[in-house]
Amino acid sequence: MTHKKALGKGLDALIQRGLSKPATAPPATPPAVAVPVAPSATAAPVVAIPAPVVPAAPPASPVPPAPPADAVAQIEIGKIRANPFQPRTKFEQEALEELIASIREHGIISPLIVRRAADGQGYELIAGERRLRAAREAGLATVPIVIRAADDRNSLEIALIENLQRQDLNAIEESHGYQQLIEKFGLTQEQVAQRVGKNRATVANALRLLGLPEQVQAWVRDGQLSVGHAKVILGLTITDEMTIVAERVLRDSLNVRDTERLVERIKATTGRRQPVRRKRGTDAEKPPHVLAIENGICRKLGTKVTIHPQTVGGFIRVEYYNDDDLSRLGAILGGEL
DSSP states (O other), X not given: OOOOOOTTSHHHHHHHHTOOOOOOOOOOOOOEEEEOOOOOSSOOOOEEEEOOOOOOOOOOOOOOOOOOTTSEEEEEGGGEEOOTTOOOOOOOHHHHHHHHHHXXXXXXXSOEEEEEOTTSSSEEEEEOHHHHHHHHHHTOSEEEEEEOOOOHHHHHHHHXXXXXXXXXXXXXXXXXXXXXXXXXXXXXXXXXXXXXXXXXXXXXXXXXXXXXXHHHHHHHHTTSSOHHHHHHHTTOOOHHHHHHHHHHHHHHTOOXXXXXHHHHHHHHHHHHOOOOOXXXXXXXXXXXXXXXXXXXXXXXXXXXXXXXXXXXXXXXXXXXXXHXXXXXXXXXXXXXX
């Protein structure tokens, strides 16, 4: 008997020739269990009872896959963590309330930017802190997100750039953001400027604000003191004088030009001072309670005050910078000038 050629029948015919249809196995019968029957006068056969069939466990429900990168997806709000590198620390409550009302009515229009958490549990926010806070207050269960592949430096850069573009950062927050890029990731001012789309002089001037005393920085951050005032105050080199001038600006509502004149007078007076060598009365040798009193009087009078302790008693030096300043001090001290 001759076999027909397989040519012309295609790849399926060639594959089927080498395969034979497997024999169908008969259905399996449950194993029998021998159950003895109580003895009787006559020999009784052993009765075989089929073993019970245990139903198979239902298949586990499939785990939904994680959303792809750079695609917009809806994620449970509880799965998003705050950004540890968020440069913004101050949120205006009135503006936040307005955003909450808008989200309740229209939802979130612009998706949050997140990255996958390092431990694989949920996501870490990169940009959109205010929207996330407002969404929680509005009672949203899910929020739209875009997932980005970002390391710590990229996370800080994106958050900083987004806030700068929206003009949501105050000058001190912006300065701290630049400082983080420099200190944490070893960038130069030029590299920071390139990353955030600013010129190097802008970054350098912003970083100078961090040379202000903490209290003066707080006034700038809260909007009580303008950046223009702060830059003028940075013309001084003694932190106590910086604080005194800032307090004077707030108390007397000085404009930037008036502040410049005040700073120039202080610098001129400081330049005319002759160094005095003395064994007593230096800050290093003053008792803490004397320094505390000295600082208190400085703040009260709004000018530089120095206490000079001596063996018995001592004297207090109060400085003024023009006749108007002297009249102001006289009014504070109760004198008629």
